[in-house]
Amino acid sequence: MMATFNPVTPELLEKLRNVVGDKYVKTDEDYLTAYQTDEEGNSIYFRKPEVVVFPGSTEEVAAIVKLANEYLVPLTPRSAGSGVACGAIPIYHGIVVELERMNKILKFDADNMYATCQTGVLTGDLQAEARKHNLLYAGDPSSAESCQIGGNVANNAGGNKAVKYGTTRHQIYSLKVVTPTGDIVTLGARLQKCSTGLCLEQLLAGSEGILGIITEVTVKLRPLPPYSFNMVCVFKSDEEAFALPNRILKAGIDPTSIEFMDNEALQLTCKFLDMKMPHVDDGCDYVIVTVESFNEDDSDRKMEQLCDLAEANGSIDEFEADARIWKLRKQFAEAARSVDKMFQTEDFVVPLDKIPDITKQLPELRRKYDLYCVTVAHIGDGNIHVLPLNNKGLSPEEWFNKIKAFHHDLFPRVYALGGKMSGEHGIGFKKLEEFEACTPEGELKMIRAIKKALDPNDIMNPGKLVNVG
Amino acid sequence: MMATFNPVTPELLEKLRNVVGDKYVKTDEDYLTAYQTDEEGNSIYFRKPEVVVFPGSTEEVAAIVKLANEYLVPLTPRSAGSGVACGAIPIYHGIVVELERMNKILKFDADNMYATCQTGVLTGDLQAEARKHNLLYAGDPSSAESCQIGGNVANNAGGNKAVKYGTTRHQIYSLKVVTPTGDIVTLGARLQKCSTGLCLEQLLAGSEGILGIITEVTVKLRPLPPYSFNMVCVFKSDEEAFALPNRILKAGIDPTSIEFMDNEALQLTCKFLDMKMPHVDDGCDYVIVTVESFNEDDSDRKMEQLCDLAEANGSIDEFEADARIWKLRKQFAEAARSVDKMFQTEDFVVPLDKIPDITKQLPELRRKYDLYCVTVAHIGDGNIHVLPLNNKGLSPEEWFNKIKAFHHDLFPRVYALGGKMSGEHGIGFKKLEEFEACTPEGELKMIRAIKKALDPNDIMNPGKLVNVG
Numbered sequence A, B: 001m002m003a004t005f006n007p008v009t010p011e012l013l014e015k016l017r018n019v020v021g022d023k024y025v026k027t028d029e030d031y032l033t034a035y036q037t038d039e040e041g042n043s044i045y046f047r048k049p050e051v052v053v054f055p056g057s058t059e060e061v062a063a064i065v066k067l068a069n070e071y072l073v074p075l076t077p078r079s080a081g082s083g084v085a086c087g088a089i090p091i092y093h094g095i096v097v098e099l100e101r102m103n104k105i106l107k108f109d110a111d112n113m114y115a116t117c118q119t120g121v122l123t124g125d126l127q128a129e130a131r132k133h134n135l136l137y138a139g140d141p142s143s144a145e146s147c148q149i150g151g152n153v154a155n156n157a158g159g160n161k162a163v164k165y166g167t168t169r170h171q172i173y174s175l176k177v178v179t180p181t182g183d184i185v186t187l188g189a190r191l192q193k194c195s196t197g198l199c200l201e202q203l204l205a206g207s208e209g210i211l212g213i214i215t216e217v218t219v220k221l222r223p224l225p226p227y228s229f230n231m232v233c234v235f236k237s238d239e240e241a242f243a244l245p246n247r248i249l250k251a252g253i254d255p256t257s258i259e260f261m262d263n264e265a266l267q268l269t270c271k272f273l274d275m276k277m278p279h280v281d282d283g284c285d286y287v288i289v290t291v292e293s294f295n296e297d298d299s300d301r302k303m304e305q306l307c308d309l310a311e312a313n314g315s316i317d318e319f320e321a322d323a324r325i326w327k328l329r330k331q332f333a334e335a336a337r338s339v340d341k342m343f344q345t346e347d348f349v350v351p352l353d354k355i356p357d358i359t360k361q362l363p364e365l366r367r368k369y370d371l372y373c374v375t376v377a378h379i380g381d382g383n384i385h386v387l388p389l390n391n392k393g394l395s396p397e398e399w400f401n402k403i404k405a406f407h408h409d410l411f412p413r414v415y416a417l418g419g420k421m422s423g424e425h426g427i428g429f430k431k432l433e434e435f436e437a438c439t440p441e442g443e444l445k446m447i448r449a450i451k452k453a454l455d456p457n458d459i460m461n462p463g464k465l466v467n468v469g
Helices: A010-020 A029-034 A058-071 A123-132 A149-155 A200-204 A238-250 A263-273 A296-312 A323-330 A332-339 A352-359 A362-368 A396-416 A432-438 A441-454 B010-020 B029-034 B058-071 B123-132 B149-155 B200-204 B238-250 B263-273 B296-312 B323-330 B332-339 B352-359 B362-369 B396-416 B432-438 B441-454
Strands: A051-053 A075-078 A095-098 A105-109 A114-118 A172-178 A184-188 A213-220 A227-235 A257-261 A285-293 A317-320 A372-378 A383-389 B051-053 B075-078 B095-098 B105-109 B114-118 B172-178 B184-188 B213-220 B227-235 B257-261 B285-293 B317-320 B372-378 B383-389
Touching: A010 A051, A010 A058, A029 A051, A058 A075, A058 A095, A058 A172, A058 A184, A058 A213, A075 A213, A105 A123, A114 A123, A123 A149, A149 A213, A172 A200, A184 A200, A184 B441, A200 B200, A200 B441, A227 A238, A227 A296, A227 A323, A238 A257, A238 A285, A238 A296, A238 A352, A257 A263, A257 A323, A263 A285, A263 A323, A263 A332, A263 A372, A285 A296, A285 A323, A296 A317, A296 B296, A323 A332, A332 A372, A332 A383, A352 A383, A362 A372, A362 A396, A383 A396, A396 A432, A441 B184, A441 B200, A441 B441, B010 B051, B010 B058, B058 B075, B058 B095, B058 B172, B058 B184, B058 B213, B075 B213, B105 B123, B114 B123, B123 B149, B149 B213, B172 B200, B184 B200, B227 B238, B227 B296, B227 B323, B238 B257, B238 B285, B238 B296, B238 B352, B257 B263, B257 B323, B263 B285, B263 B323, B263 B332, B263 B372, B285 B296, B285 B323, B296 B317, B323 B332, B332 B372, B332 B383, B352 B383, B362 B372, B362 B396, B383 B396, B396 B432
Parallel strands: A051 A095, A075 A095, B051 B095, B075 B095
Antiparallel strands: A105 A114, A114 A213, A172 A184, A172 A213, A227 A285, A227 A317, A257 A285, A257 A372, A372 A383, B105 B114, B114 B213, B172 B184, B172 B213, B227 B285, B227 B317, B257 B285, B257 B372, B372 B383
């Protein structure tokens, strides 16, 4: 851990103002307070920056990074601040680089199916622009209406279409990046295949801002399938529900998404939204399967095939989902937040066949740590969101300690099954200690060597993902 | 460029024998001669190793790497030696690490659709094992019958199914790797999504052996589509042929492969195989489209749709391809070799919409450098194989100089269109100079920094991809 950062001086502030203009350098207390956290609700993690800067271009970002190296001041890049791993919290104070002004779609080429976006483009805006042209941008985090494309890449955001299309890293052609030493580089290219040099764009994707600041993203677009259906399959037992994805995948149905909501999650969200949904009062779980197609007959055939598979697997009812279902799924986090802002979102990921092995250990863990939990999961890709809710009004410190103990117990079980602690949220500051504890030394050595090589002063989002030691 | 490597001493040989056993350490002249090249036919590139070792396990590889560091002797990992970029030629002599003994499929899990292979498993054997279980291993280099899975990953091999399934990097879950300092690490995991740490498995994939030796690969398998067709569309003009892929992709036909053979390539291969094929004598080109499907109706519908698109695009005939077509496509390299062993395979890659922009410059280049060229291309992914054939019996040095001048002229044109010099063959030693000339300084700086950080002694396949300076 680096302890030798310098404070932000008036001289540095003056130089920052020269780079971005007076009005884009904020040191007012209300700004510093607003930027002390991202989506995190537990005040124990909050840290105030010394200054928030709002660059308007890649060149301005590069100038800021050069100043940070010159003055040995830490930088925390921030996209929408919609992360849940404390990735945009300025742990060592210093400078927050807020990228929201860089919010233009610079090029949208419908004929050749790609778009170049500045880092602060709202993911939902990109999705909407693509739909206008009968195209699909397949990155689809549940927070699409509030998150931004640069943050999606930095975090390798997952979401609702990952079974068919992969995560954000699979949507990118190239990235414009300001390196930790202030160089501007373009990594990757608008190519379908490439064996030229190292695959640095994939190293940067998911690197959580520790290897550079992403300022532009060129994404793949795809033809928008004109037909789709969302089918809810209703299960009385989790185990039956969890066996369904593998059968769907092996049958060649090629689903876009397979989502799971346990009964407690359904009850909580129905109550929050004041909705009534079938079988929820009978204690059932939902598996929601989305299938897209370019042909109506193909779509109909797959729907039949899916219902047959679900029934053979123990589903007691199947019904076509309307907009309510996606509202239910997407509003679930808000429902959790309504219980207490300090709720915790786990997002561990295991091989599909190991889902039952981990979920059957959860009741014991819940009892052991006296936790009220609800579960939703992207079960088509093994990514489980267990959400302990602070429904007893514990203090920030009590809640922090309870979650810490729970993590120490949970994560080694996940890793023993071949899983990892984060499928889509990242490590950030929140899980750094657990990440270092669960990751083999050889891998940590590689990560630290790369971080030190690219960021010799450790000024780029320090205290996130890994400590360089 | 590092010039301070030590020679292989009798003491080091003795220690190598202690690691792998006497019979797996070869210093006989016939071995050294056999390992002076890979698939490269121009003797100007040949370099003899001082010793060839045949490790039988990851642990033995790690012990060899530690010895190489201790004695400061360069290592050249070698899989099948089927590469065409001089990637397995021991430029600085030293030790060739031949991995052919590590050729077992360690685990084949048909139910959960993955396999763990030792690095020396023949790609064709993995494909065949998958088919036995009604599964597909989607990596499919044209050299599948002779290349090995570890080399495919190290090179990010492309091939014939990349349009639908991507290149080798898209087939991998995880890699077991011996790092340049001799640690054994497992990178990646059998997960559908992951935001835990850096994506090191993708950094290693395509790194051409400069960042470590891949000893095991866990690959994704997919359900094998039971229906497929191969349609040959016949074009009188290249330009019409090149416009077809984008239309096929936008129509949602989801082709597995779109291949192109120009008339000269068809003539050469038909002559070599003593085959007669339709329209070849009329000067036509072939576009060969493969479509796979899980449903017969769907397959039939796509075939009709494809023929309509091809005709609307200027195709003068379409016929269903039989085995002869793939024989033609796969034997093409052998046909080229029959002209002269020193033929050159370009494999540059451009965005699909830029294919005509680069190919229309080729006649001028051919005239300028007095080259006889044939062209085949994976035009579904923009990867063009232009093959200058040494049909005038030039000497190794004359041929080397001619190709060098051709490259200096060709590659900047490719890069000006947003392309890269290699889509699937890699840089190796052969294109290192061009790679360093065409790649922006900021990117080279990152590559060199990572290489130095992970391989401080520069002993791991030195002189390939990049010089650390």
